[in-house]
Amino acid sequence: MTDLSLPLSGVRVADFSRVLTGPFATMLLGDLGADVIKIEPPGGDDTRGWGPPFQVGEGGRESSYFLSVNRNKRSVLLDLKTPEGLDAARKIVAGSDLLVENFRPGTLERLGLGWDDLHAAFPRLIYATITGFGLSGPYRDRAGYDVVAQGMGGMMSYNGDLGGRPLRVGVAVADVFSGALVTQAVLAALYQREKTGVGVRVDVNLLESVIALGSSQVGRYLATGEVPVPVGNDHRSIVPYGTVQCGDGFVNIAVGNDALWRRFCAALALTELGADARFATNEGRVTHRAELDVLMLGGLAAYTRQEVMDRLDVAGVPCGPVNDLAEVFADPHVQARGVAVTVPHPTLGETTVTSPPWRFGGEALPVRRAPPTAGQHTAEVLAELTAGP
Incomplete structure (x- = not known):
């Protein structure tokens, strides 16, 4: 599958997000063919320092956490506290279809990169905001983290074994599911823009994502008033x-x-x-x-x-x-589907990442770019801004 045949070929994403929720969403958009420009502060995304474990190569080391959610992107380092950095960021936005951010409410507004300012300047821009608790309500300004959302959204109360302590799901499901919802929403917004010619603001938050993820557990409570309790690996409504x-x-x-x-x-x-x-x-x-x-x-x-x-x-x-993960990746079916892909990397020599989780027309989507090093594409992208369309 060539770049031009990818579903989102020609779509550009200005990715101001950090850590997991936003980067997971923009990785999926990059998998689908979008040109994702990951705008990082001078020190890089926080997750570049999250470890061990790190993967080490002759040119340096990279956090396995960062590698897991940043394939198919270009990295640009910009200091948004300087006029030069802010000007470059605004130029990137001007040439983008989507903006994705997960700062605390008000942060980008103070820099002139909030929804109101950018929508007035670039009415076709789709602006996706990810927060812990949404853009309204008493918790609007609180910082949101996965474990906090899992607890406040009820998930920890019905996860685990009967009689045990509240238990967080072993992967950051609030972050990952929120990221998937962001991807779904911005794809719908792109389709809507084809009809209206105008971009919209998308608002996704961790708390409501966890509540939505509760599905049958939440539905059971709303229907009966019965508060679910943990039942281990069993199902409350189906046996065995x-x-x-x-x-x-x-x-x-x-x-x-x-x-x-x-x-x-x-x-x-x-x-x-x-x-x-x-x-x-x-x-x-x-x-x-x-x-x-x-x-x-x-x-x-x-x-x-x-x-x-x-x-x-x-x-x-x-x-x-x-299965444990060693058994997962040794499974002949997983291997036949090409779930793990080894790609060249500028400092590691090569690294192995998971492949995009879809196929189009029977073809797997490629990993076009390894997770970038910090600022790997700064000069490239800034040169494109100077050159213009």
Whole structure:
């Protein structure tokens, strides 16, 4: 796939964002073909110093955290506190379709780079703002971080094991999901601009993203008033659905309906369970979850993990192993899909990153640029501004 055939070829993004939410969003836009200009302060994005771990090469070292969310971008170092830096930033914005920022509310306004000023000057510009709590409300000016949003949005209250302490999800889901929502929103805004000729401001925040991510848990509360509690790897409304223990390890299963339940029992020769009227329907299995868990544990103890998966695969019952990341990237399917891509890097020699998570017309989207070093493209981009269109 050539650069010109990429979906967002010709779209330019002025990326003022830092750390994770904004950089994840702009990375996805870069994956889709946009020219993402990552505008960093003189010291670089904070995450350049987040480590260990660092990847080390002959030309220096790079934070693995930074590398994970900054492929397909160009880096420009600008000091927005100087007239020269501010002028260059404004010129980059003038040639851009999108601006993405995640400063505290009011920061860019004080520099003359806020929505009102830029919309007046560049009415086609789409302006995406990412905050902890939104652009209105009592918490408007509070700083937002993933762990704070997971707690305030309720996620930590229903994540983890029953009776355990509140537990953060092991990846920054508030940041990542917010970033994905930003990407979705600005794509819609680009489409809307084709009809109206005018850009809009997009407002995404971590708190509401976490609440939205709660989906069925939130829906259950709104429908019943019942406050969800942690249930470990089980599902509150589907049984069995989650992690089951075999003779030598754990397997995830998804018995999403009664027909799958019958096939599950037949595949593993769980004759008594299959004939037990208490478990014939999903409602019955949810009601009698504790009894079923005890009986199922005894029945599955006779099988290895691989035996359970082999039998369920033949029966068409969704299942899969609980992998660590070494097992994930050793998986032949993951390898066949090209999920890990090794690309040249100016200081490391080469680095391995994940590939863009979509295919268009059956083709994988390329990693056109390795995550940039700090200011790698400053001279290049400033020369483009001088040269003009």
